[in-house]
Amino acid sequence: MSAPPRITSLDVARLAGVSQSAVSRVFTPGASVAPKTAAKVRAAAKTLGYRPNSLARAMITGKSRIIGLVVAYLENQFYPVAIEKLGHALQAQGYHVLLFMASNTEGEMERLVEDLLAYQVDGIITASVAISNDVTRRCSDAGIPLVMFNRGQPGSGLSSVTSANALGGRKVAQFLLAGGHRRIAHISGWQGASTGRDRARGLIEGLAEAGQQPHAIIDGMFDRDTAADAARTLMDGADPPDAIFVGNDHMAFAVMDALRAMGLDVPRDVSVVGYDDVPMAAWGAYRLTTVRQPLMRMVEATVETLLAQIDTPDRAAQSIEIDAPLIRRASARCPEGDTDAGL
Amino acid sequence: MSAPPRITSLDVARLAGVSQSAVSRVFTPGASVAPKTAAKVRAAAKTLGYRPNSLARAMITGKSRIIGLVVAYLENQFYPVAIEKLGHALQAQGYHVLLFMASNTEGEMERLVEDLLAYQVDGIITASVAISNDVTRRCSDAGIPLVMFNRGQPGSGLSSVTSANALGGRKVAQFLLAGGHRRIAHISGWQGASTGRDRARGLIEGLAEAGQQPHAIIDGMFDRDTAADAARTLMDGADPPDAIFVGNDHMAFAVMDALRAMGLDVPRDVSVVGYDDVPMAAWGAYRLTTVRQPLMRMVEATVETLLAQIDTPDRAAQSIEIDAPLIRRASARCPEGDTDAGL
DNA sequence: GCGGGATGTGCATACGTATGCATCCAAGAC
DNA sequence: GTCTTGGATGCATACGTATGCACATCCCGC
Known part of the structure; x- marks a missing residue:
C-alpha cells in the first residue's frame, strides 16, 4: 500500500542489460541512442513503472x-x-x-x-x-x-x-463623449499601480482632446467596497455624473450593484464602463460595456x-x-447610430 | 546582470571557516550547532546571498x-x-x-x-x-x-x-417546502460526480419525507449554457416549477440570468436556490439564497x-x-416568520 | 582488405545537500 | 587529577540524473 520502492534509472538499466547512461539518453530528447536499445529500455521502464526524477535532472542541468x-x-x-x-x-x-x-x-x-x-x-x-x-x-x-x-x-x-491601458482610457473617453455624456467621473484603479494610473491618464487625455475634463476622480483601490462607496459619494453629490468609468470590471460590478441599490437605472440614469472584460461582464445581470484585455x-x-x-x-x-478594444454592451448609452467602425 | 554565480553551502563554509556539514546544520532546524558557529555561518551566508537549494535537499531527504x-x-x-x-x-x-x-x-x-x-x-x-x-x-x-x-x-x-452535500440538498427541500413551494425542480450538478449526485439525492429524500417528489430533474453538467437551457425548458413547459434548486452557484447565476431574460421575476415568479455560496452570491445583482460550503x-x-x-x-x-448551512438571501421566497432557528 | 568517419555505448564524475559515524573538546562529577 | 558525558564538528557518502570522454563497433568507399 505505501512504502513505494523508488525506481531509478539504474534499476531500469540493470533490467534492460545496459548502462545507466543509456537509460538517461533514452529519456533525453536529441541524444544518440540505437533504436534497438531504446526499445529495450522503454520496455524495462514500462514494466518497472519508471519515471525520470525531474528534481535530480534539474540539479544536473541547472x-x-x-x-x-x-x-x-x-x-x-x-x-x-x-x-x-x-x-x-x-x-x-x-x-x-x-x-x-x-x-x-x-x-x-x-x-x-x-x-x-x-x-x-x-x-x-x-x-x-x-x-x-x-x-x-x-x-x-x-x-x-x-x-x-x-x-x-x-x-x-x-x-x-x-x-494598452492609456489608449484604452482614451477610447472610453471618446466613446462616452460621442454618446453625449458631459459629466464623466472616474473611479480609478489603485494609483499605486501603473495599470490604474495609465487608464486614468488615458481618460484624462481623451477628455482633454475634446476640451473637457473629468467630472471627478476617486481612487477605488481595485476594491469592491471602496468603489461602491465612491459611487454613492458621487451620486449623492449636488451635481452627479452622467457616466462613470471604473478602473476594472471587478469594481464596476460593485458600482453597478451600488447604483441599483440607490434606485438608479444603468444606463438611463448613469452610464458605467469597466475595464478587463472578464467572463462575468457578459453575464445577463451586468452586460457591462468594457474594454477587453485580450x-x-x-x-x-x-x-x-x-x-x-x-x-x-x-x-x-x-x-x-x-491593443484593447472597447466592447459595447448595455451598461452605457451608445452614440447615435454607433457602429464598431467608429473607434 | 545575468550569469548569476551559484552560491553553494561549500562557498559559505569556506568563507565562514567551517565545514560544509556545519552550514547544512545551521539551516536544518533541530540540528546541533554551537551558537557561535551558527552566527558565523549566517553572517557568511548573508554576505554571499546564500539560499539552500530546495531541490538538492529534496533529493537527499526524499x-x-x-x-x-x-x-x-x-x-x-x-x-x-x-x-x-x-x-x-x-x-x-x-x-x-x-x-x-x-x-x-x-x-x-x-x-x-x-x-x-x-x-x-x-x-x-x-x-x-x-x-x-x-x-x-x-x-x-x-x-x-x-x-x-x-x-x-x-x-x-x-x-x-x-x-455534507446530501444533507444540504435536504435542507433546501425543507426550506422550499416550508416556503410554500410545491413544484420544485432541480437543475443538478453533473451526475458523473459525487457532488452532483449527493445534492440531488438529498433533495429527493427531503421531498420524499414530506410525501413529495421533484417536479423535474435536468442535469446541468456544472455548465452555464446547459443550465440556462434547462431553465428555459422548464419554464417554457406546460406546468412550470415554482422553485428551482440549482446544483451550484455558478449555474444558478446563469439560471437567474436566463429567467430574467424571459421576463420572469426572481423570486416572485420562481424561487432559485444555489449551492456553494461563492462571494458573488452575495453581490447585489443576484443576492442568491444558497447553501454555504464552509x-x-x-x-x-x-x-x-x-x-x-x-x-x-x-x-x-x-x-x-x-456541515453546510443554508444562507437566506433574496432569490427564494422564505417561509412565513422564518428564522434561522428552523433549520 | 584497409582506413576513416559516423554512430552507439560505458565509465566516471558532477550537481548541492543531508546525515551516520568518528572524533574532539569542554565541562562536570568524583 | 582522571573519567565520564554530552555537545559540536568534520569526513565521507548517498540521493538520481546528465554528460564529456574514450572506446568499441559498424559501414562504406577506395
Missing part, C-alpha cells in the same frame, strides 16, 4: 523547468482565468507552475522571495498588481528572468505585458517573453502593450 | 515539500477562492504548490500523471470535480497521498473532503488530512463531510 507564479487576490475573476491560460501555455512548453500566494505583510514578502529562489525557478511571472516593487527587484537581482503580467514598472528595466494574446506574449529571456539571459527587457 | 494541486475550469469562482486558501494554508506549513491544469483529453491526463510523479510531489490535492477516476487511482497506486477536494469517490479507498474548514480539513497521510503513510483514508 534548469528546473519550473516557473514561479506569484498571485494575490483571486476574487477578481481576471486573475483566475489568466492563471488557467498561463498554466496551460506553460505546460505546453514543458514548464510547470509553482504557485505563490502573496500576502501583504512585509515578513511574508521576505519569505516569498526566499522560497522562490530556493526552488531554483527558471523564471517568474507576477500576476497581480499588488506586488511590491522591491520583490520584483530582488528577484531580478538574483538573475532570474521575470515578467510582470498586467502591470508595468516604468524605469525598472523589467519586462512587462499589459494591454487575455490569450497577453498570455502568449508573457510566456514568449519569459522563455526568450530564459534562453537568452542577456536579452533586454521589453514592455509589451497589446 | 521529501520535496511540494504538493501537486490539480484543477480544471477556474471560471467557477468557488475554485479560485479555494486555491487561494489552500495555497496559503500549505505555505504556512512549509509546503509549496505545483499547479496542474487538467484538460479533458486522454493524452493530457496521461502526461499529467507523468509530470505529477516526475516532480516527486509529496502529496496531491485534486480540486475539481471533472478529474477522471483513473487519474486519482494511478496517483494513489504510485504511493502518493491524495485528497480529493469537493469531490468523493465512494469505494475507492481515497480520502476526500466535501460538505471553505476555510474544508481547506483546513484537506491540508490536515493530507499532511497526516504524508507523515503516516499507512494511515487509513478518510472521507470528511462538513
Whole structure:
C-alpha cells in the first residue's frame, strides 16, 4: 500500500542489460541512442513503472523547468482565468507552475522571495498588481528572468505585458463623449499601480482632446467596497455624473450593484464602463460595456517573453502593450447610430 | 546582470571557516550547532546571498515539500477562492504548490500523471470535480497521498473532503417546502460526480419525507449554457416549477440570468436556490439564497488530512463531510416568520 | 582488405545537500 | 587529577540524473 520502492534509472538499466547512461539518453530528447536499445529500455521502464526524477535532472542541468507564479487576490475573476491560460501555455512548453500566494505583510514578502529562489525557478511571472516593487527587484537581482503580467514598472528595466491601458482610457473617453455624456467621473484603479494610473491618464487625455475634463476622480483601490462607496459619494453629490468609468470590471460590478441599490437605472440614469472584460461582464445581470484585455494574446506574449529571456539571459527587457478594444454592451448609452467602425 | 554565480553551502563554509556539514546544520532546524558557529555561518551566508537549494535537499531527504494541486475550469469562482486558501494554508506549513491544469483529453491526463510523479510531489490535492477516476487511482497506486477536494469517490479507498452535500440538498427541500413551494425542480450538478449526485439525492429524500417528489430533474453538467437551457425548458413547459434548486452557484447565476431574460421575476415568479455560496452570491445583482460550503474548514480539513497521510503513510483514508448551512438571501421566497432557528 | 568517419555505448564524475559515524573538546562529577 | 558525558564538528557518502570522454563497433568507399 505505501512504502513505494523508488525506481531509478539504474534499476531500469540493470533490467534492460545496459548502462545507466543509456537509460538517461533514452529519456533525453536529441541524444544518440540505437533504436534497438531504446526499445529495450522503454520496455524495462514500462514494466518497472519508471519515471525520470525531474528534481535530480534539474540539479544536473541547472534548469528546473519550473516557473514561479506569484498571485494575490483571486476574487477578481481576471486573475483566475489568466492563471488557467498561463498554466496551460506553460505546460505546453514543458514548464510547470509553482504557485505563490502573496500576502501583504512585509515578513511574508521576505519569505516569498526566499522560497522562490530556493526552488531554483527558471523564471517568474507576477500576476497581480499588488506586488511590491522591491520583490520584483530582488528577484531580478538574483538573475532570474521575470515578467510582470498586467502591470508595468516604468524605469525598472523589467519586462512587462499589459494591454494598452492609456489608449484604452482614451477610447472610453471618446466613446462616452460621442454618446453625449458631459459629466464623466472616474473611479480609478489603485494609483499605486501603473495599470490604474495609465487608464486614468488615458481618460484624462481623451477628455482633454475634446476640451473637457473629468467630472471627478476617486481612487477605488481595485476594491469592491471602496468603489461602491465612491459611487454613492458621487451620486449623492449636488451635481452627479452622467457616466462613470471604473478602473476594472471587478469594481464596476460593485458600482453597478451600488447604483441599483440607490434606485438608479444603468444606463438611463448613469452610464458605467469597466475595464478587463472578464467572463462575468457578459453575464445577463451586468452586460457591462468594457474594454477587453485580450487575455490569450497577453498570455502568449508573457510566456514568449519569459522563455526568450530564459534562453537568452542577456536579452533586454521589453514592455509589451497589446491593443484593447472597447466592447459595447448595455451598461452605457451608445452614440447615435454607433457602429464598431467608429473607434 | 545575468550569469548569476551559484552560491553553494561549500562557498559559505569556506568563507565562514567551517565545514560544509556545519552550514547544512545551521539551516536544518533541530540540528546541533554551537551558537557561535551558527552566527558565523549566517553572517557568511548573508554576505554571499546564500539560499539552500530546495531541490538538492529534496533529493537527499526524499521529501520535496511540494504538493501537486490539480484543477480544471477556474471560471467557477468557488475554485479560485479555494486555491487561494489552500495555497496559503500549505505555505504556512512549509509546503509549496505545483499547479496542474487538467484538460479533458486522454493524452493530457496521461502526461499529467507523468509530470505529477516526475516532480516527486509529496502529496496531491485534486480540486475539481471533472478529474477522471483513473487519474486519482494511478496517483494513489504510485504511493502518493491524495485528497480529493469537493469531490468523493465512494469505494475507492481515497480520502476526500466535501460538505455534507446530501444533507444540504435536504435542507433546501425543507426550506422550499416550508416556503410554500410545491413544484420544485432541480437543475443538478453533473451526475458523473459525487457532488452532483449527493445534492440531488438529498433533495429527493427531503421531498420524499414530506410525501413529495421533484417536479423535474435536468442535469446541468456544472455548465452555464446547459443550465440556462434547462431553465428555459422548464419554464417554457406546460406546468412550470415554482422553485428551482440549482446544483451550484455558478449555474444558478446563469439560471437567474436566463429567467430574467424571459421576463420572469426572481423570486416572485420562481424561487432559485444555489449551492456553494461563492462571494458573488452575495453581490447585489443576484443576492442568491444558497447553501454555504464552509471553505476555510474544508481547506483546513484537506491540508490536515493530507499532511497526516504524508507523515503516516499507512494511515487509513478518510472521507470528511462538513456541515453546510443554508444562507437566506433574496432569490427564494422564505417561509412565513422564518428564522434561522428552523433549520 | 584497409582506413576513416559516423554512430552507439560505458565509465566516471558532477550537481548541492543531508546525515551516520568518528572524533574532539569542554565541562562536570568524583 | 582522571573519567565520564554530552555537545559540536568534520569526513565521507548517498540521493538520481546528465554528460564529456574514450572506446568499441559498424559501414562504406577506395
